[in-house]
Amino acid sequence: MDTVDAIVIGSGQGGVPFATTLAEQGKRVVLFERERFGGNCINWGCTPSKAFLAAAHAAGRASAAGVLGVNCRVTVDFPKVMERVREIRDRFARSTQSRIEAAGVEVVEAEASFTGQGHVQGGGRSFSAPVTVIDTGSSAALPPIPGLQETPYFTNHNIWELERCPERTLIIGGGFIALEIGQGLSRLGSEVHLLLRGNRVLASESPRVSAVLEEALQRDGIVLHRRTEAKRASPLAGNRVALALNNGETLEGDALLLATGRRPNTEALHVDRAGIELDERGHVRVNDHLESTRPGVYAFGEAAGQPAFTHVSWEDHRRLLATLAGQPRRRDDRVLAYAVFTEPQVGRAGLSPEQAAAKGIAVREGYMDIGNTNRAIEWGHGLGFFQLTVDAESDRIIGATLVGYETAELVHVLLDLIETGATASQLEPLQHIHPTYGEYLPSLAQAARQPE
The missing domain is CATH 3.50.50.60 (FAD/NAD(P)-binding domain)
Structure with missing residues (x-):
């Protein structure tokens, strides 16, 4: 049995930066990976799906360009599309492995599990550490369909x-x-x-x-x-x-x-041996600082039941680094934002009116159909809307739902305003560039104005 400074189980988007940061600080860090480097995001989620959608949406836009007077005959080379998807995925995975090794992290390519003493074993080796992180992600939950x-x-x-x-x-x-x-x-x-x-x-x-x-x-x-x-x-x-x-x-x-749906990859860890509790869905039960029921053992991202987004897992590594340094970070201390990369896209930040109502928050709502905006008419983007959620008492912007062209990019404007505690009254008089979709955000704040 070998003693190290930190053990990381899984090479996801939280575990990798956590391991490399500590290693670059001179700590001895061991990382277990049983499958592909980079976790869900790089291998089965964000990276391949968005490379895939790059081709799909290019084909879709070309096919729909007739309304602009541009008639296209689209021919798809599907094997080439998928070859490109896999090449990007594999390149990113190799890059992740190189980053880990270059930082001086010791890698064990094996499935990890806990012992009764709280040690982590796998690949014929066993380690103990004052800090252990579980970053094992999730897998597809299969429906109980006969046959x-x-x-x-x-x-x-x-x-x-x-x-x-x-x-x-x-x-x-x-x-x-x-x-x-x-x-x-x-x-x-x-x-x-x-x-x-x-x-x-x-x-x-x-x-x-x-x-x-x-x-x-x-x-x-x-x-x-x-x-x-x-x-x-x-x-x-x-x-x-x-x-x-x-x-x-x-x-x-x-x-x-x-x-x-998804299920957390925690079964093979045998966490019960070490007194680490799971919730009813199999997530590691953690407190507000991502620490499990065994002191010194933490969990990131989907393994901890956090929202299933790469940026949340990545923020979890910063949360834990700050916690270990004595700073006050919590598992939910950032505004939740995410996107759906369909076309039109869905960009979400903070609370919807329905979510605010469930929390007992009285809100004002600004709403705008983007099909009536100059940019949408000029570019032929008729589907979508902008919606702003404003706390009726404080006038603070607390949520936004943007559905339309590239709203995953645009929603960051409102995400940053929410994080900084900005009000609708502060957004309303701002000047944005014409003709853009972003120019309508001040108008959206105006639509949420308190009735006089």
């Missing part, structure tokens, strides 16, 4: 290995992964069917968001099956699949993608 184990299916883990575009793709789910990959496949040539357990996509967002995205998806030819569940899955010849549905119908396809 599924005998039926070929994809998750976001292996969809990037596709070599040809499926003629018809069946997708179970209506969240971020289902919508992004579904719209991408549709724009690259597949007939896509989305099976929704409920009545709308992105059910965690406001009905306004769902309505805009559903219209966009249907314009792309995607078929939405509402309140639909698969009662049985069956394999067909040629790796095709069939789903028996709860409405008595059978839907056949060339590929099946499961996007029905």
